[in-house]
Amino acid sequence: MTAMPLLKSGCCWRVGSGDDIRIRKDKWIPNYPSNMALHPVAEEVEECMVSDLIDSDLHCWRRDFIMETFQLNDANAIFKIPLSRGRAMDSAVWLQTKNGVYSVRSGYHKARKVMINESWVESSSSVEGHQIWKVLWGLKIPSKLKVFGWRACHEILPTKVNLAKHKILEDVMCHCYKRFTETILHAVWDYGAAQDLNKRAKEFLDKYRKAQVVLTPSNGISGSCVWHAPPAEEFKLNFDVAVFSDQHNSGFGAIIRNSLGEVMAYMLVKGPHMNSSEEADVLACRRAVEFSREVGFSRLIIEGDCLNVMRALSVSIENSSLLGHIYEEIKFNLRGMHVLSINWVKRGGNMVTHTLAKHVRNLIDDLYWIEDTPPPMEDALYYDSLHINE
Structure with a gap:
């Protein structure tokens, strides 16, 4: 029991439904100082739960209510927390390891930090400054x-x-x-x-x-890794993401092609601002899988260029990291599909969706197309077509 304060100081809630997380008394905002709201809130909100901040029907944050309740910095930090589309459980995550699981070594390093920093920290919520x-x-x-x-x-x-x-x-x-x-x-x-x-x-x-700053796609595509067509009667789903820091948002690109390299469907979708590249890729993957289900393609080979994401989706063990609920949601959706394989490819084998994701910067509305070739990626598609029979 003497180690309980240490464990609490090194943990943070991963928001699922929010039913078990107290807004003011629990740590639930990752990638943020103290993992809690830095500024005071109205008395009527003090005893509320995080679930009160979530629209349970749309599975998204109640943005207007949060903007009225929290200071802007706190509100923006809350908006960056990804939510599951389903009814995920709230879960405590150990922040000192990437996989969210406690280890003796990480506990030792956390204990040293606590020993040095204990009683030094004061709140940033004072009016002064x-x-x-x-x-x-x-x-x-x-x-x-x-x-x-x-x-x-x-x-x-x-x-x-x-x-x-x-x-x-x-x-x-x-x-x-x-x-x-x-x-x-x-x-x-x-x-x-x-x-x-x-x-x-x-x-x-x-x-x-x-x-x-997202640069214009280069005409030269590395030949070290190229896109390979799926077997006959099968389809391949590629996805990628581009982060637009100056616009505080991101772009998701996904494309489904057949064994001849023909475009069966593609999407260009705006996404939220991200805390990390892994978060950006896993949210792009979730949207791509949802898109493939929506347009009726279930026999798929899935490819992406983020090694951590593709590796995490390829194992059956439950993911306990801060993004674990998103990984588990993707796996749940994949169980209803006939997925031949989940592969990691280098950027050269994923240039079409990379170009698509970057093009989202210039869009106002999301785009979904069936059996058509989007102009922004004609060059990349042509390059891929040269390697179909390799």
Whole structure:
């Protein structure tokens, strides 16, 4: 029982139905500081459950109600939590491992962090500095940099001064400049190495922002991996996703082709903003499988270019990660279909759907077509046709 506080500090609820999760008292917002809403809510909402924030008929967040109830940063973090289309159960996930399952090693590392950080953290919900946090959480930078900035502003980084306060170290002097104490201000800003690091960080952020810009598809497609047609009487479903950070959304592309490489059906669909590339691909996969069922294709070979997603779908063991309920939903849908195989392919074998997904950026409405060739991917389709008989 003495380990229970540690386990609770390292866990987060994975939202299913939301019936068992308390809005204010439980940790249920992943990829967010403290995994809880940072700002206070109205008294009448204090005792509500997360299920009160979900439209049980449409299986989506009640956006208007959430915008009225929560501060903008908290609301946007909630909207990024993917929901199951079915009646999934709420489940506790261990955040310190990718698969969501506790291990002794991850527990040890979590215990060390708790020992260092315990009692250092204060809330960002105070009125003072509210505008600072609003700007910080709204920055288009990696989440870990936002968290670092938040920790630095609250003076909870493990500098020598802070470690000395908790009897972990005795020496508080900077190991580079012995005449200065190692405070957060000194470590982050003062000495030359920190200034050089700040310069490199700026260069990194510039590269990161440029990488988020979706480029025009290249005419040259790598020949190291190409699309292969399915056997006669069978069909192949390919899917991909493109993330548009500047638009705060994404694009799902999927196509179904026969053994001659002919297009049987395809879709271009706008998706939500994502927390990770794996989340983007698994949500694209879910929509692609739903699309294939809707248009009546059930004998399929399924291909995607995200190794983690295709591997997770290929095993029968239950997925306990933060995205586990989405994986299990896809597997449930696949049980009603005749799926020959689930394969991972390199980008060269998935260029048609990659081009489709990027084209969603320019769309206003979702597009679904049967037995037609969409103009945006004519070149990629032609390239694939050259390798049908290989």
